[in-house]
Structure formats: structure tokens, C-alpha cells
Amino acid sequence: MTVVLTPYWSNGVQKLRAMLQRKHTLSFSRRASNFHRTLGTLAPPKLPKGLTPTVLDDETHYARCLAQLRSKDKPLEKYIYLSQLKEHDHHMFYKLCLHNMPEITPLIYTPTVGDACIQYSHIYRKPEGLYLSYKDKGNLGKIIRNWPRLNDARISVVTDGSRILGLGDLGINGMPIAIGKLSLYVAGAGIRPDSTVPIVLDLGTNNQAFLDDPLYLGLRQKRISDEEMNAFMDEFMHEMSTAFPKLLVQFEDFSTDHAFSYLERFRNKYPVFNDDIQGTGAVVLSGFLNAAKLSSAASGRPLSSHRILFLGSGSAGVGVAMQLMSFFKLQGLSEEEARDRISLVDSQGLIYNARGPMAEHKKFFSRRDYAGPPLTNLIDIIEHVKPTALLGLSTIKSAFNQQVIEAMAELNPRPIIFPLSNPVRLSECEFHEAVTWSKGQVIFASGSPFPVQEYQGRTYYPGQGNNMYIFPGLGLAAILSRASTVTDIMVEASSLGLADSLTPEERELDMIYPRVERIRDISNHIACAVIRAAQKAGVDRNQDLRRMNDAQLSDFVKSRMWIP
Ligand SMILES: NC(=O)C1=CN([C@@H]2O[C@H](COP(=O)(O)OP(=O)(O)OC[C@H]3O[C@@H](n4cnc5c(N)ncnc54)[C@H](OP(=O)(O)O)[C@@H]3O)[C@@H](O)[C@H]2O)C=CC1
Numbered sequence: 001m002t003v004v005l006t007p008y009w010s011n012g013v014q015k016l017r018a019m020l021q022r023k024h025t026l027s028f029s030r031r032a033s034n035f036h037r038t039l040g041t042l043a044p045p046k047l048p049k050g051l052t053p054t055v056l057d058d059e060t061h062y063a064r065c066l067a068q069l070r071s072k073d074k075p076l077e078k079y080i081y082l083s084q085l086k087e088h089d090h091h092m093f094y095k096l097c098l099h100n101m102p103e104i105t106p107l108i109y110t111p112t113v114g115d116a117c118i119q120y121s122h123i124y125r126k127p128e129g130l131y132l133s134y135k136d137k138g139n140l141g142k143i144i145r146n147w148p149r150l151n152d153a154r155i156s157v158v159t160d161g162s163r164i165l166g167l168g169d170l171g172i173n174g175m176p177i178a179i180g181k182l183s184l185y186v187a188g189a190g191i192r193p194d195s196t197v198p199i200v201l202d203l204g205t206n207n208q209a210f211l212d213d214p215l216y217l218g219l220r221q222k223r224i225s226d227e228e229m230n231a232f233m234d235e236f237m238h239e240m241s242t243a244f245p246k247l248l249v250q251f252e253d254f255s256t257d258h259a260f261s262y263l264e265r266f267r268n269k270y271p272v273f274n275d276d277i278q279g280t281g282a283v284v285l286s287g288f289l290n291a292a293k294l295s296s297a298a299s300g301r302p303l304s305s306h307r308i309l310f311l312g313s314g315s316a317g318v319g320v321a322m323q324l325m326s327f328f329k330l331q332g333l334s335e336e337e338a339r340d341r342i343s344l345v346d347s348q349g350l351i352y353n354a355r356g357p358m359a360e361h362k363k364f365f366s367r368r369d370y371a372g373p374p375l376t377n378l379i380d381i382i383e384h385v386k387p388t389a390l391l392g393l394s395t396i397k398s399a400f401n402q403q404v405i406e407a408m409a410e411l412n413p414r415p416i417i418f419p420l421s422n423p424v425r426l427s428e429c430e431f432h433e434a435v436t437w438s439k440g441q442v443i444f445a446s447g448s449p450f451p452v453q454e455y456q457g458r459t460y461y462p463g464q465g466n467n468m469y470i471f472p473g474l475g476l477a478a479i480l481s482r483a484s485t486v487t488d489i490m491v492e493a494s495s496l497g498l499a500d501s502l503t504p505e506e507r508e509l510d511m512i513y514p515r516v517e518r519i520r521d522i523s524n525h526i527a528c529a530v531i532r533a534a535q536k537a538g539v540d541r542n543q544d545l546r547r548m549n550d551a552q553l554s555d556f557v558k559s560r561m562w563i564p
């Protein structure tokens with residue numbers, strides 16, 4: 001039984017004590033109301049334990065929680081503290097998030113969530129989502145229907161743990177990534193906490209250290225075959241759509257081949273999207289739109305003349321490259337011309353046709369105009385391609401070394417350098433390096449956050465090119481419009497909406513992404529753009545929103561955001 005003390009009850013504690021003495025066991029939980037008291041679980045016939053003589057008002061308790069958080073030394077300890085706070089008092093957890101986004105986002109999301117995933121089987125305390133394993137095949141529907149809030153569910157983040165950030169196969173330990181993304185849905189776009197469903201699919205792991213770890217929580221077997229996985233995924237998606245008829249599914253951190261294949265398999269059948277391919281594509285297109293303007297203003301060269309070089313050609317690299325095609329198309333280039341502006345590098349070097357057979361997802365951008373010996377050294381590739389922008393989605397720490405950044409700065413008065421790999425320790429370069437080696441000329445965005453830099457008396461602001469700017473608003477739009485599918489045009493609209501959301505003050509400071517403190521406004525802006533795109537595509541099942549003008553739509557979106 002849960003008792004919440006409201007102001008009207010606060011002088012009724014004596015009555016409550018008497019009541020408690022008559023009951024056997026009562027469990028009290030605290031709720032964020034302006035006045036509340038913590039009671040705890042009680043065993044009769046004793047008086048309540050933990051009943052403080054003072055009334056705990058919200059503001060004082062907020063200050064207490066923030067002080068407790070800041071008293072912890074290690075980011076992982078802070079992560080554990082915040083997880084527990086979320087479990088006990090999700091209003092206070094989200095209040096802390098919303099008022100301290102730059103401080104808390106790196107704790108509940110990248111980079112700390114990477115450590116939480118690596119350590120998950122060791123720091124685990126209680127279930128925090130749905131765990132579905134290959135052993136459950138044939139019974140997935142029954143297990144999914146165990147979810148306590150079937151009718152409330154609107155958004156699920158699903159991972160199979162096979163490529164968590166740049167950390168590789170972490171098996172069932174991928175759960176914190178689903179939880180972290182969903183916390184950002186709530187904090188960033190006001191999705192109701194009880195409508196979120198974190199899911200990890202345990203299909204085995206090829207991580208031998210985990211298989212040998214007695215505390216590992218997942219199945220002790222190698223990953224299943226592609227054929228077995230396809231059958232499992234078909235059953236899973238079918239059961240999800242029947243159990244949760246209003247659910248949007250975000251695929252997260254599937255290994256590259258499966259990321260592409262399941263997006264294609266399900267995107268026209270269910271409302272799904274892949275965050276690493278589409279969310280990352282959208283966030284980078286957005287930052288690139290703003291960066292290219294700054295770079296072209298300095299070089300005097302037209303926007304259509306940019307050339308982009310990618311280090312890394314996995315789900316993220318190719319997803320971003322695909323989305324950046326629309327940058328060039330917006331400048332009036334044909335598809336062929338746009339493709340020629342993009343070059344990809346993988347672990348074997350520059351990708352070109354004459355190199356020989358390659359994975360399907362690399363073929364589109366494989367260069368046709370080079371047939372010489374393999375180009376494997378990044379400096380040689382930069383000299384060959386002469387890029388205006390260098391993007392890293394390779395998981396190779398320090399791949400953008402001093403020589404690379406200097407080579408980019410030599411070619412461009414304002415080089416665009418985006419080391420986008422996560423977590424921060426896998427970033428292709430650090431912000432202070434890029435600023436110093438380019439002598440303050442770099443236009444920079446990274447996947448994980450870096451601190452602001454001072455260089456020669458000027459302050460430099462790093463952009464965070466992370467899909468966390470996109471998925472909350474995109475998801476909110478899909479939920480409110482009840483989109484039957486998530487179309488490419490909706491994803492592009494999210495990107496243009498983000499690019500457009502900078503304030504004049506942010507532009508004045510050469511920022512290419514807005515301040516994360518404004519995430520709710522940004523998500524509102526993105527959501528409106530995406531809802532309009534869904535309407536244009538005719539995939540909106542809630543057609544009431546069509547009657548609203550833009551101001552009414554924005555007010556409506558705002559009114560639907562949950563506030564702690
Ligand atoms: N900022 C953001 O919002 C996001 C960032 N990411 C980050 O992007 C990174 C990559 O993710 P994803 O694409 O899914 O991962 P993949 O493992 O699929 O891709 C990694 C790519 O890097 C290439 N690579 C590996 N080693 C080298 C090397 N020495 N030189 C050049 N290329 C190399 C691989 O080559 P090969 O193909 O030959 O194996 C592959 O193409 C991760 O760190 C992830 O965290 C992902 C999503 C969003």
C-alpha cells in the first residue's frame with residue numbers, strides 16, 4: 001500500500017501512526033509533491049522508522065539530492081546514484097536532469113553509460129526493463145505481455161547488445177544504453193516515463209570475457225546464426241506490435257550488418273527507426289549545414305563545393321553519408337554529383353571499386369574514379385581527396401593526430417572536423433587538440449561532450465554531434481501524430497528542424513548545435529517539423545493535428561510534454 005502525504009495530511013501524522021500500529025506491513029513511498037515525508041517499509045508493531053520531524057519540501061530535497069550526487073567522486077558511482085534516485089523518485093531524478101542537463105547527460109548517457117554497460121552484470125541490482133532471450137523463442141508474446149503498463153507504452157529502445165557505442169559486443173550488458181536513451185526521451189522531449197519500454201534481446205555474446213565471468217547475467221552461449229536471428233526478430237516484432245499497438249520501436253546499437261538488414265526488413269511494416277543510421281545521419285546533417293556555412297564564409301567557396309571524407313564506414317558512417325547526400329541535393333547537385341562529394345575509408349583504407357569485393361552497405365559510396373594501389377594512410381587519403389570536412393565514426397582513438405589536423409588546416413581556412421566516435425575515450429581527437437593544432441580555425445563537433453576551450457584569449461564551444469539531439473523530438477512527433485511508419489522525409493525534417501533551432505546568440509558564438517539546456521524547446525521545434533513531414537507523407541494516423549496552424553501545433557506539442 002502506498003501512502004502519499006499531502007499538505008492537508010501533514011498534521012495528521014499521529015492518526016497515521018495509530019493506523020500503522022493496526023496494520024501488519026505497510027510500505028510507504030515518497031512522491032514528489034510540494035510537501036512529502038519519507039516513511040519506509042515498516043514491520044509491526046513498531047512505530048514508523050525514518051519519519052523525519054521536518055517536512056521535506058521539494059526545493060530543499062532537490063538541493064540535497066544534487067549535493068549527494070556531487071559528493072561522489074567517480075562517474076560510475078554517480079550513475080548508480082542516479083539510477084537509484086530514478087527508481088525511488090523519478091520526479092526528482094528528472095528535475096535534476098532538466099535543471100542540470102550539461103552535468104547530468106554525460107552521466108546517464110555517453111560517456112558514463114559505456115562504463116555502466118561494461119560493468120552492468122556487476123553493478124546490477126534489479127530488473128529495469130524487458131530481458132528477452134533466445135531461450136524464450138516461441139513464448140515472446142507471453143513474456144512481453146508481462147510488461148505492467150501495456151496500454152501506456154509508446155516508445156521502446158531495443159538493443160541486442162552487439163555493438164554498444166564503440167565498445168563492441170557487450171551482450172545483455174547493453175541494457176543501460178536502452179535505459180539511458182529512454183531517460184533522454186523523458187528529459188529531452190517530455191515523453192511520459194511510464195510510456196517507455198527498455199528492451200535487451202539476449203541472443204548470446206561472442207565476448208569471451210563475459211562468457212567466462214561468473215557474474216555475467218546473460219545466456220552463456222555464442223551469438224546465434226543469422227537465420228536463427230531473423231526468425232527470432234520476426235516473432236519479436238510481430239508480438240511487439242500486437243501487445244503494444246501504439247508503440248514506436250527504436251533499434252539501437254545492433255552490429256552494422258543487422259542494423260541495416262532489420263531497418264530494411266521492418267521499416268515499411270511497423271513504426272521503427274534505427275538511431276545509429278538515421279538519428280546519427282540527421283544530427284550530423286544538421287551540424288554540417290551550419291558548419292558548412294561558416295567554412296564557406298571563410299573560404300569564399302560555394303556550399304556545393306564541399307568534399308567530405310569519412311574515417312569509418314559502418315552503420316553510423318554510411319548512415320551519415322547517406323543523409324549528407326541531401327546537403328548536396330539542397331545545393332542543386334544531382335545524385336551522382338552528390339555521391340562524388342563523399343569518400344569513405346574503412347579498416348582497409350579508401351573504399352574504391354577496383355579494390356575488390358566489399359560489404360553491401362559500402363558499395364554505394366565506393367569510388368569509381370580511382371584505380372591505383374590501395375590508399376591506407378590517412379594523410380595520403382587527405383592529399384588525394386582534398387576534403388573540406390573530416391568525419392570520424394571509426395572507434396579509433398587519436399586517429400586524427402596533429403599531422404592530420406594540420407593537413408586539414410592547410411587545405412582549408414576553416415576545416416570541419418567531427419570526431420564522432422563514442423564514448424569519449426574512443427574519440428578520434430580531443431577538442432583542445434583540434435583547436436590548438438588548427439590554430440583556432442577548426443569547426444568542431446564530437447560524439448561525446450568535451451569542455452569549452454580558451455585559446456589565445458578566445459572562447460571556443462565544442463558542438464556535440466550526437467543523435468540525442470534528434471531522437472527525443474523525432475520520437476515525440478511519431479507518437480503524437482501516430483505515424484504508421486517513420487519515413488526518410490520525417491528524418492530529414494528532424495535534421496532541418498534542429499539546424500534551424502539555433503538562437504542568434506548561439507550563431508554569434510559560431511556554435512553549430514544549440515545549447516543542450518534548451519533541449520525541450522529544441523525537441524518542440526523538431527517535433528513540429530516532423531509532424532508536418534508525416535502529414536505530407538500521409539503516414540499520420542492522428543489527423544486532428546492537420547487542422548492546427550504552426551503556433552497551435554507548437555502549443556499542443558508543449559502541452560503534451562510531461563513535466564516532473
Ligand atoms: N555521435 C553519434 O551520435 C554516434 C556515434 N556513433 C559511434 O560511431 C562509431 C562507429 O559505429 P558503427 O558505425 O556502428 O560501428 P562499426 O563497427 O560498424 O564501424 C566502424 C567502422 O570503422 C572502420 N574502422 C575500424 N578500424 C579502422 C581503422 N583503423 N581505420 C579506418 N577505419 C577503421 C571499420 O572498418 P571495417 O568496415 O573494415 O571493419 C568500420 O567501417 C562508434 O564509436 C559509435 O559509438 C554511432 C552512432 C551515433
Ligand SMILES: CC(=O)C(=O)O
Pocket residue numbers: 110164165166253275276421422447466467468
Ligand atoms: C550515440 C550512439 O547512438 C552511439 O554511439 O551508438
Ligand SMILES: [Mg+2]
Pocket residue numbers: 165252253275276
Ligand atoms: Mg547507438
